[in-house]
Amino acid sequence: MKKKIEELILQAVETLKVDGVLAQEITPNITIDRTRDAQHGDFASNLALMLAKQAKTNPRQLAEKLMAALPEDASIIKVELAGPGFINFFIDPTAQFQVIKQIHDQGREFGLSQVGAGKKVQVEFVSANPTGPLHVGHGRGAAYGSAVADLLEAVGFEVHREYYVNDAGRQMDILATSIWLRYLEECGEVVRFPSNAYRGDYVREIAGDIHKNANNEYRRPAELVLENIPPDEAEGGDKEEHIDALISRAKILLGPSLYQDFFQIGLNNILGDIKIDLSEFGVDYQQWFSERQLMDDGSVAQALERLRDAGHLYQQDGATWFACAKLGDEKDRVVVRENGQSTYFASDIAYHMNKLDRGFDLIIDIWGADHHGYIPRVRAALAALGADESKLKVLLVQFASLYRGEEKVSMSTRSGEFVTLRQLRNEVGKDAARFFYVMRRSEQHMDFDLKLATSKSNENPVFYVQYAHARVCSVLRQLDEKGWERNLLLGMDNLTLLTEEHETHLLGTLTRYPEMLERAALQYEPHQLIQYLRELANEFHTYYNAHQFLVEEVSIRNARLNLICAVKQVLANGLGLLNINTPEAM
RNA sequence: GCGCCCGUAGCUCAGCUGGAUAGAGUACAGCCCUCCGAAGGCUGUGGUCGGGGGUUCGAAUCUCUCCGGGCGCACCA
Numbered sequence: 138m139k140k141k142i143e144e145l146i147l148q149a150v151e152t153l154k155v156d157g158v159l160a161q162e163i164t165p166n167i168t169i170d171r172t173r174d175a176q177h178g179d180f181a182s183n184l185a186l187m188l189a190k191q192a193k194t195n196p197r198q199l200a201e202k203l204m205a206a207l208p209e210d211a212s213i214i215k216v217e218l219a220g221p222g223f224i225n226f227f228i229d230p231t232a233q234f235q236v237i238k239q240i241h242d243q244g245r246e247f248g249l250s251q252v253g254a255g256k257k258v259q260v261e262f263v264s265a266n267p268t269g270p271l272h273v274g275h276g277r278g279a280a281y282g283s284a285v286a287d288l289l290e291a292v293g294f295e296v297h298r299e300y301y302v303n304d305a306g307r308q309m310d311i312l313a314t315s316i317w318l319r320y321l322e323e324c325g326e327v328v329r330f331p332s333n334a335y336r337g338d339y340v341r342e343i344a345g346d347i348h349k350n351a352n353n354e355y356r357r358p359a360e361l362v363l364e365n366i367p368p369d370e371a372e373g374g375d376k377e378e379h380i381d382a383l384i385s386r387a388k389i390l391l392g393p394s395l396y397q398d399f400f401q402i403g404l405n406n407i408l409g410d411i412k413i414d415l416s417e418f419g420v421d422y423q424q425w426f427s428e429r430q431l432m433d434d435g436s437v438a439q440a441l442e443r444l445r446d447a448g449h450l451y452q453q454d455g456a457t458w459f460a461c462a463k464l465g466d467e468k469d470r471v472v473v474r475e476n477g478q479s480t481y482f483a484s485d486i487a488y489h490m491n492k493l494d495r496g497f498d499l500i501i502d503i504w505g506a507d508h509h510g511y512i513p514r515v516r517a518a519l520a521a522l523g524a525d526e527s528k529l530k531v532l533l534v535q536f537a538s539l540y541r542g543e544e545k546v547s548m549s550t551r552s553g554e555f556v557t558l559r560q561l562r563n564e565v566g567k568d569a570a571r572f573f574y575v576m577r578r579s580e581q582h583m584d585f586d587l588k589l590a591t592s593k594s595n596e597n598p599v600f601y602v603q604y605a606h607a608r609v610c611s612v613l614r615q616l617d618e619k620g621w622e623r624n625l626l627l628g629m630d631n632l633t634l635l636t637e638e639h640e641t642h643l644l645g646t647l648t649r650y651p652e653m654l655e656r657a658a659l660q661y662e663p664h665q666l667i668q669y670l671r672e673l674a675n676e677f678h679t680y681y682n683a684h685q686f687l688v689e690e691v692s693i694r695n696a697r698l699n700l701i702c703a704v705k706q707v708l709a710n711g712l713g714l715l716n717i718n719t720p721e722a723m
Numbered sequence: 724g725c726g727c728c729c730g731u732a733g734c735u736c737a738g739c740u741g742g743a744u745a746g747a748g749u750a751c752a753g754c755c756c757u758c759c760g761a762a763g764g765c766u767g768u769g770g771u772c773g774g775g776g777g778u779u780c781g782a783a784u785c786u787c788u789c790c791g792g793g794c795g796c797a798c799c800a
Contacts, residue, residue: 511795
């Protein structure tokens with residue numbers, strides 16, 4: 138409908154050009170908006186206001202000329218000039234009834250589109266370091282990322298969901314060493330646990346398992362472990378130096394192979410847990426991409442080579458630097474440290490190069506907002522490699538601050554004080570958690586009140602939407618209990634009986650679903666879908682209270698049943714897209 | 724200090740890429756089940772859209788500048 142009106146206006150513009158009212162070179166950007174107020178019709182165009190200056194007339198006069206030049210169309214019953222020069226369009230309400238048939242025919246397909254057809258898009262999200270379980274902060278990235286991916290798929294893109302596993306680097310060494318130290322405790326060795334090590338209970342659990350299976354195989358005397366280790370922060374030393382020394386000591390005392398056991402067991406354990414967690418949260422990936430693999434197969438070295446060949450690398454202070462300041466970053470960055478190890482950034486350059494090489498038309502990285510300073514350097518790297526950096530889209534997800542009532546909950550993976558995603562799911566359930574996370578714009582700082590979310594009260598809006606779905610199901614059950622049968626065709630033939638105001642509103646809202654979905658997808662804004670669903674549910678509940686569906690009159694009854702079944706279908710489609718259940722009773 | 728995000732009803736947030744009288748939820752005050760589920764509906768109270776300039780027919784939306792909050796600014800990842 139929207140597009141149809143745009144067509145008509147375009148024709149009117151062409152006519153005015155021929156008449157000389159408008160200059161030939163004008164190519165108007167025609168936008169049709171849905172009106173907020175029914176008095177203004179169904180759609181409105183502000184074109185006359187926009188072109189008045191160029192046409193050197195006042196907007197109302199131009200609008201009148203446009204209206205006069207507008208071709209006739211059967212589905213438009215009235216065109217009106219309003220306000221400073223808006224052109225309002227009134228749609229024949231009977232045209233709206235079509236949507237019920239359409240929803241019925243298309244079922245689960247209703248609302249899907251093909252605007253993204255033929256385009257491959259990669260969405261990388263969560264990608265939390267496998268050094269501990271996912272917490273509620275990661276949950277937002279997971280819910281948002283998967284919703285964005287699912288929306289893009291719904292509008293026709295070929296979507297590849299990926300998790301980048303940081304299974305290399307110092308953080309993983311700290312983890313391996315943390316596990317080993319806990320293991321030594323299990324063995325009875327007395328070693329003060331470093332302040333900078335991972336303190337979470339899961340570390341102890343993993344260590345306990347290793348001890349159970351391997352007994353004292355990895356045991357080394359505490360004196361040897363601590364010999365000449367610089368003091369920890371608590372003793373007035375530097376915590377980083379302390380932990381680094383312990384890592385080196387672990388590698389020496391255990392030897393590469395045994396040390397690797399801790400590394401690998403830790404990784405497998407935690408990554409395995411993350412995979413289960415995400416899967417249960419309704420988040421599935423096509424690929425888990427290993428950072429270590431990039432290092433092992435030479436991709437990192439190759440990427441650096443390419444940068445070097447292009448003249449973007451230089452040596453200074455024993456390290457290798459990438460000259461990204463010239464390419465938009467605020468300063469140059471180290472890619473190979475003085476000790477010969479490449480940095481995380483170097484891996485990431487190789488990773489993004491790899492993404493581009495895989496032929497995606499669009500690469501979407503979803504990061505926590507604390508990584509925003511990282512964007513310019515990645516873009517600089519792509520530019521340096523001669524890649525089309527417009528293919529990269531970075532979406533930032535702001536932090537979710539946790540509250541328990543008034544009290545803010547502090548979180549740190551290192552300290553082990555955090556609420557895990559799993560705990561959250563167990564408390565509020567997958568549906569509420571997903572809904573809550575995606576309800577807000579991603580750039581919006583979010584206050585996640587555990588007390589509120591965990592209180593199973595009706596304050597949680599997910600129940601409201603699910604209840605609308607369950608209510609339709611309930612009506613259908615009541616129909617059955619009364620011994621009546623639904624007559625689909627009779628209902629379709631009598632859709633014109635749906636003339637109540639509530640019914641007209643619902644029809645309009647249902648019609649809007651496909652365009653809303655497309656917008657939400659192309660703008661990466663799943664919260665628009667949530668808003669829509671809440672609105673649809675609200676209109677349904679209002680309708681429900683105002684009118685009886687199961688009336689004696691069969692023609693009206695079946696027409697209304699067709700309408701509410703269409704509502705049920707759209708609710709199911711929308712919630713289904715968000716991986717939220719649609720209960721038939723609750 | 725520099726950079727990114729955010730300031731809209733008491734609280735949590737929408738606001739369709741500059742449009743017509745700024746909207747929901749919640750809280751508060753009332754009302755609605757002999758009738759398809761009251762996890763619902765209806766009515767009301769509640770706003771100088773953080774402050775101030777600017778751009779124009781028109782600004783919550785764009786721009787500048789202050790103020791306030793969050794987060795970054797490593798040879799960590």
